Amino acid sequence: MGSHSLPTATTPAGKAGYEALLAEPERAVVALDFDGTLAPIVADPEQARAHPGAVPALARLAPRVGSVVVITGRPAGVAVRYGGFAGVKGLEHLTVLGHYGAERWEAATGELRAPADDPGVLAVRAELPGFLDNLGAWRHTWVETAHIEHKGGRAVAVHTRRTDDPEAALESLRGPLTELATRHGLIVEPGRMVLELRPPGMDKGVALADHVRAADASAVLYGGDDLGDLAAFDAVDRLRAEGVPGVLVCSGSSEVTALAERADLVVDGPAGMVRLLESLADALEG
Numbered sequence: 001m002g003s004h005s006l007p008t009a010t011t012p013a014g015k016a017g018y019e020a021l022l023a024e025p026e027r028a029v030v031a032l033d034f035d036g037t038l039a040p041i042v043a044d045p046e047q048a049r050a051h052p053g054a055v056p057a058l059a060r061l062a063p064r065v066g067s068v069v070v071i072t073g074r075p076a077g078v079a080v081r082y083g084g085f086a087g088v089k090g091l092e093h094l095t096v097l098g099h100y101g102a103e104r105w106e107a108a109t110g111e112l113r114a115p116a117d118d119p120g121v122l123a124v125r126a127e128l129p130g131f132l133d134n135l136g137a138w139r140h141t142w143v144e145t146a147h148i149e150h151k152g153g154r155a156v157a158v159h160t161r162r163t164d165d166p167e168a169a170l171e172s173l174r175g176p177l178t179e180l181a182t183r184h185g186l187i188v189e190p191g192r193m194v195l196e197l198r199p200p201g202m203d204k205g206v207a208l209a210d211h212v213r214a215a216d217a218s219a220v221l222y223g224g225d226d227l228g229d230l231a232a233f234d235a236v237d238r239l240r241a242e243g244v245p246g247v248l249v250c251s252g253s254s255e256v257t258a259l260a261e262r263a264d265l266v267v268d269g270p271a272g273m274v275r276l277l278e279s280l281a282d283a284l285e286g
């Protein structure tokens with residue numbers, strides 16, 4: 001196979017995390033976000049697919065660590081499909097936690113566990129098209145090209161990437177969508193040119209910490225690119241304080257800088273993340 005050298009962690013905590021992972025890989029958790037981390041960002045959310053090197057790298061790495069888990073804002077089944085994660089040799093024990101941890105898919109059984117539809121989300125789904133239409137002042141400008149992504153009965157997302165001015169569109173929608181979400185008992189989850197309306201009570205930090213504790217892990221590596229990944233970064237900080245070393249990896253982009261500021265290392269988007277996963281596999285095979 002390849003012989004990539006492991007990208008260096010720039011912080012003492014990150015170096016300690018790497019050391020712990022390499023010392024006892026069979027008790028390490030490798031946790032990764034999907035969009036922007038394993039899958040390059042594309043204009044149409046339905047066209048997102050895992051980087052071509054992602055599944056091969058994960059399939060080499062997974063048998064050598066305690067567990068690999070994908071934690072995503074996508075419905076778990078969508079991430080499995082777009083990722084190409086099902087039925088892959090080496091990924092027999094992959095876990096995909098969807099909807100920020102509310103859903104769980106296990107490769108070992110193919111079983112998907114999902115909570116019931118949320119009544120607030122169903123109400124917002126029905127109201128949203130008219131709600132956007134009624135934002136009168138913006139009509140005929142970008143609202144008409146804002147894209148609604150229906151994410152089952154657990155979330156709905158409004159994307160602005162394909163509007164003329166994605167950032168201005170996002171900012172203008174933030175207030176009205178927050179009001180709509182609050183009225184239906186939901187929260188707004190901001191992301192890269194997207195505002196998602198979803199139920200409160202679960203985030204990637206809770207999902208990651210639960211997974212790490214259930215696995216009785218001795219080290220954790222988390223890779224993410226977006227604001228929704230900050231909760232997982234917080235969880236790694238808390239785990240470190242409890243004595244579980246961790247590595248925080250940012251899949252870098254010009255759209256979100258908050259993760260790079262806190263990461264132990266920054267890689268160059270999904271291609272860089274694939275190189276990191278390959279180099280970890282190399283190190284553990286060697």
Ligand SMILES: O=P(O)(O)OC[C@H]1O[C@H](O[C@H]2O[C@H](CO)[C@@H](O)[C@H](O)[C@H]2O)[C@H](O)[C@@H](O)[C@@H]1O
Pocket residue numbers: 033034035036040041042043044045046048071072073074149151157159161191192193194196226228
């Ligand atoms: O937690 P993640 O796996 O990172 O999912 C977060 C959101 O990702 C998707 O949107 C992002 O990727 C799209 C495809 O590349 C892109 O067009 C969009 O601008 C990004 O925000 C997804 O569509 C959302 O449902 C996820 O919540």
